[in-house]
Amino acid sequence: MGPSIVVPVMTLGDCVFLPQQLMPLRIFEPRYRLMLKEALAGNRMFAVSQLDEDNLSPDNEEPPCPFTCVGRIAGHVDLEDGSSHLVLEGLRRAKVLKVQRRTPYPRLEIAPLAEEDIVDTLDCTREIARIMAFSELLLGELSADAQPIIERLRGLTNQPGLLADAAAGHLITETAVRRRLLECLSPQQRLILVADQLARLEAERSLGEQGQDLDPGMN
Numbered sequence: 001m002g003p004s005i006v007v008p009v010m011t012l013g014d015c016v017f018l019p020q021q022l023m024p025l026r027i028f029e030p031r032y033r034l035m036l037k038e039a040l041a042g043n044r045m046f047a048v049s050q051l052d053e054d055n056l057s058p059d060n061e062e063p064p065c066p067f068t069c070v071g072r073i074a075g076h077v078d079l080e081d082g083s084s085h086l087v088l089e090g091l092r093r094a095k096v097l098k099v100q101r102r103t104p105y106p107r108l109e110i111a112p113l114a115e116e117d118i119v120d121t122l123d124c125t126r127e128i129a130r131i132m133a134f135s136e137l138l139l140g141e142l143s144a145d146a147q148p149i150i151e152r153l154r155g156l157t158n159q160p161g162l163l164a165d166a167a168a169g170h171l172i173t174e175t176a177v178r179r180r181l182l183e184c185l186s187p188q189q190r191l192i193l194v195a196d197q198l199a200r201l202e203a204e205r206s207l208g209e210q211g212q213d214l215d216p217g218m219n
Contacts, residue, residue, distance in 0.1 A: 021169025161187030
């Protein structure tokens with residue numbers, strides 16, 4: 001782990017934010033409006049953490065899960081009612097060391113995490129090919145809207161860990177799987193998990209299409 005730093009944080013229920021993900025957010029609570037204002041005046045960064053429901057208590061209403069992701073504000077729009085819409089770009093995963101401060105908005109002391117080395121480049125190459133193939137199939141229905149995402153993934157094929165994160169961030173919604181990915185420091189293991197999940201999603205999509213094509217009167 002690298003040296004610890006302190007960052008503002010939003011703790012959001014079952015939300016698992018991943019590196020390389022582009023997350024739309026609406027900021028409306030007064031404390032987070034202040035957080036946004038100060039972030040925009042500074043380094044434009046804050047973390048998003050999943051709520052650790054196992055550690056909820058009257059004295060600890062918003063405990064974060066042990067791992068978080070720090071993001072950078074990629075764009076924002078202020079609305080007339082004082083709220084804001086923004087897009088947060090995931091930068092890197094980190095280990096939560098402690099809640100540093102709860103007012104006026106929560107902050108975390110975190111330690112950025114280093115990736116493990118890749119031990120089997122051939123295996124990674126196979127998994128990268130699987131991720132790209134399944135991603136293009138799953139995104140194909142979006143037509144032109146999918147092209148920026150596909151191009152984003154293609155641009156990361158020489159960075160296996162980032163590709164796995166980006167594909168998961170755009171295509172995998174299951175909270176438990178996303179949490180496993182956030183906590184996994186092995187790019188190779190993330191590639192395998194993402195490829196397997198995308199294969200499952202594509203199989204479910206294909207079966208759904210086949211079911212729609214069947215004659216309703218046939219058993």
